[in-house]
Amino acid sequence: MKKKNQSNPLRRRIIRQFIGEWRKYIVIFVFLALTIGFVAGMYVANYSMLQAFENGKNEYNLEDGHFELSKKASEKELAEIASGKNVDLRAYPVTIYENFYKNTQEKPANKNTANNRIRVYKVREAVNRACVLEGRLPQTENEIAIDRMHADNSEQKVGDVMYAGGKEYVITGLIALSDYSTLHEHNTDSMFDALTFDVGLVTEEGFERIESKLHYNYAWKYGNEPSDEKQEKKYADDFMEALVTQTVKADMELEDYIPRYSNQAINFAPEDMGSDEAMGGVLLYILVIVLAFVFAITVNSTITKEASVIGTLRASGYTKGELIRHYMAMPLLVTLFAALLGNVLGYTFFKNVVVAMYYNSYSLPAYETVWYYEAFIRTTVIPVILVLIINYVVIYYKLRLTPLQFLRHELKTSRNKKALRLPKFKFFRRFRLRIMLQNLPNYLVLFVGIFFVMLLLSFAFGMPSTLEHYQKHAVDQMFAKYQYILKQTVDKDGEEITTERKAAEKFAVTTLVTTSGIRVGESVTVYGVEKDSKYIKAGLKKTKEDETPEVMISSSYAEKFHLKKGDSVTLSEKYTYDEYTFRIAGIYDYMGAVTVFMNIDTFRTVFDHPKEYFNGFLSDEEITDISEDYIATTISAEDITKISRQLDHSMGGYMDYFKVACMIFAAILIYLLTKVIIEHNEKAISMVKILGYENKEITSLYMLTTTWMVVVSAILGAYLGVKAIILVWYEIMKDMDGWLSPYVGISEYIKMVVLVIIAYLIVMIIDYKRIKRIPLQEALKNME
Amino acid sequence: MSEREKYFLEIADLRKGFGKGDTRQEVLCGLNLTISKGEFCVILGPSGSGKSTLLNIIGGIDSADSGYISINGDKLEDMGEKALTAYRRKHLGYVFQMYNLIPNLNVKENIEVGAYLSEHPLDVDELIHTLGLYEHRHKLPNQLSGGQQQRVSIGRAIVKNPDILLCDEPTGALDYNTSKETLKLIEDINQKYGNTLIMVTHNEEIRHMADHVIKLRDGIVRKNERNTEKISAIDLEW
Structure with missing residues (x-):
């Protein structure tokens, strides 16, 4: 056929x-x-x-960057900046857009306690246009459109009334601004803050109603689109160089300069x-x-x-x-x-x-x-x-x-010539050991699987634990309940700004950026404090002028950049690239930020400030006798914990689902592998049944070994999983400003192990039934 | 019968041993045999005489230490693994003491597993009739008796119409009546399809139904004779 x-x-x-x-x-x-x-x-x-x-x-004509000037630029000055007059640089021509804003307080009408911050812009028509997700843009002076994400978090909706700078506005729309895909209040913030920070658009008249400092912010777009990131960086550097010259000439200060590629509010989300x-x-x-x-x-x-x-x-x-x-x-x-x-x-x-x-x-x-x-x-x-x-x-x-x-x-193929000799244990123990040795490859996969589950669980448990630990300790370690950073140290009458608060202590602060280590360009806050400061008890002595300045660095700085006492660090000014080298005299136990502490006199010498220079107050009492006009920033516990709160909000809710998913995966894995182990031993189990062993004894023989292997794998897996996730965490954090020291407490380890054991117990019930079901005839089948 | 058919299977100075040094045991000690095409050959011998080893070497699933086997002029020792697989695929059918059926394939499908290997397989339905399994063709192996399962395994081996059918103790696990029925089936198949049939058994009585009887002991051919008068399997008694 x-x-x-x-x-x-x-x-x-x-x-x-x-x-x-x-x-x-x-x-x-x-x-x-x-x-x-x-x-x-x-x-x-x-x-x-x-x-x-x-x-x-x-679609929304997203800016190529923005800069802020200390005062409003005239038409002529703007034209010069835009045309790059007297500068021969490839970035030119650029188009400059006025994009002024005001920062003020936001209070939803339905919540008396809420005290959020809002950055208000005029409705933008030329640059950074808004995507209206619900409702419409404001049309009258008492209307406002706010960020959709923040509205969700603060339970505000279209039609609600809210207060910005004490003025009443009706929310007409929920929007997404192309230059705020994440609500980063400051570009140096490690994390955005969609909980207490908001952005909004109002009409020109609505903008006038807000009595708050006007920020002369300008967005720019290059005339010739940069072809790649390298060129974009070159354009930005060139443009800044020219801008610095032009602003100095115009007797203005460049207060902020953020090209798009380094704008966190634009780039963080993607x-x-x-x-x-x-x-x-x-x-x-x-x-x-x-x-x-x-x-x-x-x-x-x-x-x-x-x-x-x-x-x-x-x-x-x-x-x-x-x-x-x-x-x-x-x-x-x-x-x-x-x-x-x-x-x-x-x-x-x-x-x-x-x-x-x-x-x-x-x-x-x-x-x-x-x-x-x-x-x-x-x-x-x-x-x-x-x-x-x-x-x-x-x-x-x-x-x-x-x-x-x-x-x-x-x-x-590799038959053992002789069976492995076991110590003179009792019979049952030797029997179990034999089962374990026979199933070693299965147990190895079981271990790898449990390790993988533990890796995921380390993230699910470690993340909230790290955030909680940070929130607790960073606040505890705050040197003062309030840090006031002043815009100027003399008032409009030329008098030094002072406070009656006895708790207040003068300090100086500036921001530099790293020049080496795991992250170049990371912002480092540099504090100059009194030698006998009651807030920063570092005992910082003044360094002689001809010596390398001695500093202490925060423990988070040391941990992130792997620095230790005796090392030297070189930091630079962000825009002028002036470099400063310091010798680390010690580590100051402070996890709140990447920080350098030095004696205030050393600070004045290093940064070439006058003898009495200071630009802020540390205080455990709230300072109310300094006009807000002179205060640039107030740092409180809320600011310190912003990163952890936002992470908690964004991811915290999913961690519970994640834990359940891990438990299910552990159960599946254990179920599949113990099934193989039991099937592998079906004949032997059947035979010992014939011999008269009871199900309880058989279970103890065949399942106790697996139980031990699961427990050992869980404990070892938890340990290694946490170690591995810490490495991953370092990788994640090294690309972010600031530092969150990973923390997994003993209780987290216990929870992780318990979760896997619970998964195993569920499988154990199934396995027990499976063993019970193995018929006596199994042993007699296919005997050759 | 041509010379080629007469010396269809030729075994020359075949040696095979297991183990090393003091524990070395010679199983085949220089066998010389010829088996003709279409012959029903029975290899007899007590346990350890080397009969299964010989069958496995003929089947290309084991190799000799020295000597050679040639089938239709092709020497097995010259074949690599792929060539041996192709040789088994093309020329051999195997029946073992244990039926080794695929548990989740039914009777017909188990036979088709053999048919798939051949370019010119026998008609599966007709063979199932010959095997007496037609009414059981949709049953799974665990729904069959031992004899029926062995019939399926014979069907699986014969369906590809192999040149040589190798049977290793095919009745070893069967009762008397079932054994006789199975032997009758093998006899019928040999007559109907004309395959060369080599059967290993320790049942001396089976020699009466064979054309050619080879008796092994201690790895040596003790008797190598051809039957002039055969008895049908159904008339055998033991």
Whole structure:
């Protein structure tokens, strides 16, 4: 008979194999589909939003940067700045846009206690236009449109009344400003603050109503779009150089200069989304690798079980390749279908989940879902390839044996000549040890899986713990309840500004940036304090003029930049690049900021200030006898904890879900691996049942070993997981201004271990039932 | 019968041992044999006589230390792993004492597992009839008796119409009546399809149904004779 185009009959096994062990495959399938769905959703949401963000640069005419002058520039001065008169630089011509603002207090009408800050601009028509997400822009003097994110956080909506600088406004619209995708109040803030800081747009008349200092802020756009980041930086440097010259000539001071690429309010969100995407990808691949090994172990166990059949098939002429393909089919199909379903879920359900997460943190404009082929590659093609490679290697290795070896069940090539001799333990203990040694590869994967779970749990537990620890300690360690930084030290009559508060102590402060170490350009606050300061008890002596100034650095500075006593640091002025080198005389226990402390006289000498120079007060009492006009900034506990509060708000809520997801994953992993272990030992379990062992005893033999392995893996995994996440944390924090020292308390370790053990206990019940169900006849089956 | 058919399977000075040094045991000590095409050959011998080892070497799933086996002029020792697999795929059918059926494939599908390997397989349905398994064709192996399972395994081996059918103690796990039925089936198949059939058994009575009887002991051929009068499997008694 001529052969018809017959498909391999082994293929028909696959669906039956699935039906036969549907619980196992469904569990993996669902978990994989949900994870891939979430990551695909994250990719799609990120990509769609980043596209919206990119498009928004043109749509809303996003600035190339902004600068602030000490006074309003005249038309002529502006024209000179714009044209770059007398300067031959590539950045020119630039277009300058007036973008003045006022900072003031915001108080929603429905909340008497709230005391937020709002930065109010006039409705922008030329640059940094707003995306109106709800309602409309203000049209009359008592109308205002505010940031949608802040409105959500402070429970304000369109139609509500709010007060800005004590003046009543009706909210007519909720907006996203293209230059405030995150609400960073100051560019040096480590974290945005959508809880207590807001931006708003009012009409010209509405702007006049606010009695607060007018900030002469100007946005600029280059006439010739820079072709890349390098050119953009060059443009910005050139423009600043020229601007400094021109402002000096015009007897103005350049108070702020922020090119777009270094504007956190513009770049933080897209960069954060980018790092989320990278992190999501890494987590997905780790998870896929762990599941691929679970698959491989399962297939390995099936191959062991089917050794005779494989031997027969190989003896009949089935090639190794045909069998490898056959055994790889199930892991690949489950992964492929899970990835496809995951992608569907990613584009539908999870995209919205991720978008909601981002909208809960960022002030993002409206977006449209965009097809992102890379998401498909990363969440479908790569996971399938990972599963393919891992399973191929494991199955190929397993099937490398000869048909005869399969027929004889000689599946181990490296047979121990002698059984490992065990110490003279009691019989049960030796029995358990044998089981453990026999299942070592399974336990190894179990450990890797639990380590992975612990890594995730370290993040889920470590993050809130770090924030809480920071909030508690940073506030405790604040040198004074209030720090007032003055704009000027003499009043309008030329008299030195003083206070009656006895607690107040003069200090000097400035900001420099780092020039080396793990992050160049990081802002460092430099304090000059009295030798016998009651607030900063560092005992800072004045350094002789011909010696390198001695300073103390905050513990967070030391930790972030790996500095120690005796080291030297060189810091520079942000805009003029004047450099200062200091010798570290000690570490001051202060986690609140990256800070340098020195004697105030040394400060005056180093920065070339007059003998009595100071520019602020430290005080444990609130100072009320200095006009607000003279105060540039007040730093209170709220400011110090801004970063941790915002992180807590943005991510804290998700951590509980994350913990549950980790627990489910741990349970799945333990379930799958203990299933393999029990199946592997079915015959032996059946045999000891025949011998008269009770289920309780059998459980103690076969499950106690696993219990110990789970407990040991959990403890070791927790330790290593925290160590690993600390390294990740360092990587994250090194790119941010400031420092949050990672902190995971003993109670967090305990919670992590307990969570995994709870997951195991659930599986233990299933396993116990499974052991009970093993029939006595099992031992007598297929005896050869 | 042509010379090539007469010396279809040729074994020359075949040696095989296991272990090393003092524990070394020679299992085959220089066998010389020929088996003709279409012959029903029975290899007899007590446990440890080397009969299964010989069968495995003929089947290309084990290798000799020295000497050679040639089948239809092709020496197995010259074949690499791929060539051996192709050889088994093209020329051999295997039946073991244990049936080694695929548990989640039914009777027909288990036979199709063999059919898939051949360019010119036998008709599966017709074979199932020959095997007496037609009414059981949709059953899974665990729904069959031992004899029925062995029939399926014979079907799986024969469906690809191999040149040589190797049977290693095919009745070893079966009761008397089932053994006879199975042997009858093997006999019928040999007559119907004309395959060369080599069966390893320790059941002396089976020699009466064979064309060619080889008796091994301690790795040496003790008897190598051809039956002039055969008895049908159904008339065998032991």
